[in-house]
Amino acid sequence: MNNNGVNGREDEISRKRRHTSDEVTAFRDLEEDEENELLSLSLSFRPSRGRKVSSPGNSHSQQPSMTTSLPSPPRPPMSQSSVQQSSMSSIMQNLLRKPQPQLPLQPSPSHPICSIPPFVTESVPTLAPRQSTRTRRNPTQAPGEGKSDTIPAPYPWSTNQRATVHNLEYLLSKRILTISGEVQCKRCEKQYEMEYDLRERFDAVATFLLEKKSTMHERAPSVWMNPVLPSCRFCEQENSAKPVISKKREINWLFLLLGQTIGCCTLDQLKYFCKHTRNHRTGAKDRILYLAYLTLCKQLVPTGPFNR
Secondary structure, eight states: OHHHHHHHHHHHHHHHHHHHHHHHHHHHHHHHHHHHHHHHHHHHHSOOOOEEEOOOOOSSOOOOOEEEOOOOOOOOOOOHHHHHHHHHHHHHHHHHSOOOOOOOOOOOTTSGGGGSOOOOOOOOOOOOOOOOOOOOOOTTOOOOTTOOSBOOOSSTTBOSBTTOBOOHHHHHHTTOOEEEEEEEETTTOOEEEEEEEHHHHHHHHHHHHHHHHHHHSSSOOHHHHSOOOOOOTTTOOTTOEEEOOOOGGGOOHHHHHHTTOGGGSOHHHHHHHHHHTTOOOOSOHHHHHHHHHHHHHHHHOTTSSOOO
């Protein structure tokens, strides 16, 4: 019994020794492999050295040069890590390699497609815009056939041009200080003459026009469209003395301006005024009436602020 126990223990000890020796041998083999790999890498990067041996040359003979080099040791087997590195480097080279551009295919001159004539676009002639033969009516046309541009001045304050009066400076220089005109009562129908002070009445009209011009919007206000008439001298009826208007060429425009009764004219009479004063004569009555007031003030004071 004791011998068997001793023998078993000795067997176990010998087995451990063999195992230990095997591990030491494997470790040494691994170290030798690593040393061989390092040696091969160092030799692969070391440039080969050679010594050139030559004898002094002469004119008769010359020995060839000899180069001595160390023999390269045998290449150790590549480890798994080095194989992986080489494979990775080849993959990276393939990825970084630029593909060569492919040129488009060009058919040869004998190919049937080259015999097709090029497509030529025909130019379409452009049509000139059609010109209308209709002529627009000129609102400032001259008087009709058989009528002259000038007429005898119907009043001392009028010129020989239709619907035109002298300027204020001329009238004052000629001592024309009052403007007279004919009126007729709508109640008793009596007709008589009225007078207006030129300077006083014109100042009132010009002041009203300049103060209200921005709010008129080129339309006559209601006080001009429906003017308040003077009272009759005979029957004393209020708002009854209406100006007498006969022929267009004999309309007393300055008298109507000072009395602010141009609104008593018809639309046709206002168009006559605009026609001969180079104004646009189409539109509503309030627009044409506004132009009449503005134009007459401009005739009296050409340098005044009476522009449109």
